[in-house]
Amino acid sequence: SQELEQSPQSLIVQEGKNLTINCTSSKTLYGLYWYKQKYGEGLIFLMMLQKGGEEKSHEKITAKLDEKKQQSSLHITASQPSHAGIYLCGADIVGNNRKLIWGLGTSLAVNP
Amino acid sequence: ETGVTQTPRHLVMGMTNKKSLKCEQHLGHNAMYWYKQSAKKPLELMFVYNFKEQTENNSVPSRFSPECPNSSHLFLHLHTLQPEDSALYLCASSPTSGGVVANEQFFGPGTRLTVL
Numbered sequence: 419s420q421e422l423e424q425s426p427q428s429l430i431v432q433e434g435k436n437l438t439i440n441c442t443s444s445k446t447l448y449g450l451y452w453y454k455q456k457y458g459e460g461l462i463f464l465m466m467l468q469k470g471g472e473e474k475s476h477e478k479i480t481a482k483l484d485e486k487k488q489q490s491s492l493h494i495t496a497s498q499p500s501h502a503g504i505y506l507c508g509a510d511i512v513g514n515n516r517k518l519i520w521g522l523g524t525s526l527a528v529n530p
Numbered sequence: 531e532t533g534v535t536q537t538p539r540h541l542v543m544g545m546t547n548k549k550s551l552k553c554e555q556h557l558g559h560n561a562m563y564w565y566k567q568s569a570k571k572p573l574e575l576m577f578v579y580n581f582k583e584q585t586e587n588n589s590v591p592s593r594f595s596p597e598c599p600n601s602s603h604l605f606l607h608l609h610t611l612q613p614e615d616s617a618l619y620l621c622a623s624s625p626t627s628g629g630v631v632a633n634e635q636f637f638g639p640g641t642r643l644t645v646l
Contacts, residue, residue, distance in 0.1 A: 459639050460637035
């Protein structure tokens with residue numbers, strides 16, 4: 419099993435709908451990073467979360483860190499076609515010398 | 531130019547060829563990374579350079595040879611690759627690597643490599 423699990427693997431939503439993507443670590447987290455990737459392109463940094471209970475927003479995207487659950491959720495409100503892409507989480511975990519581990523990504527499609 | 535740039539964007543090579551991937555960052559960062567991204571696998575960290583010194587080699591085969599002449603440039607020299615090396619190769623940079631907190635990394639657009 420993956421050290422960093424993302425769910426769901428893929429998601430198709432109608433424009434205007436809300437959605438949530440989860441990222442769960444099997445190890446203790448120092449920090450959690452969210453990135454977005456368009457197919458075949460580089461990763462675009464969205465947000466970094468470091469403290470339990472921390473919540474950050476970027477336009478219509480909000481991410482929270484639940485330290486007890488070692489989990490982060492990414493929530494998109496009123497989705498738009500521009501939100502489509504692959505959302506990747508990266509984790510700075512204890513005992514990994516500050517090297518990030520990565521989830522497999524969640525592929526999001528937004529239908530107009 | 532801003533951010534992190536990578537050239538070429540696409541590369542097709544035979545198993546006996548020698549080629550190089552180039553990465554350049556214009557962010558004033560001191561750490562640079564090479565990652566391999568393959569379908570259905572998490573991002574694989576290959577190499578890390580911090581202040582031009584290699585600090586991480588993640589058991590990468592010797593057919594991949596990195597070079598970091600200065601903090602702004604990173605190369606990945608390729609020779610006698612295998613078809614399973616076909617992937618998207620991503621370069622990233624961050625202010626530093628290691629330290630108290632892992633810094634967010636800024637990625638280039640990647641080089642799509644196909645080995646025939």
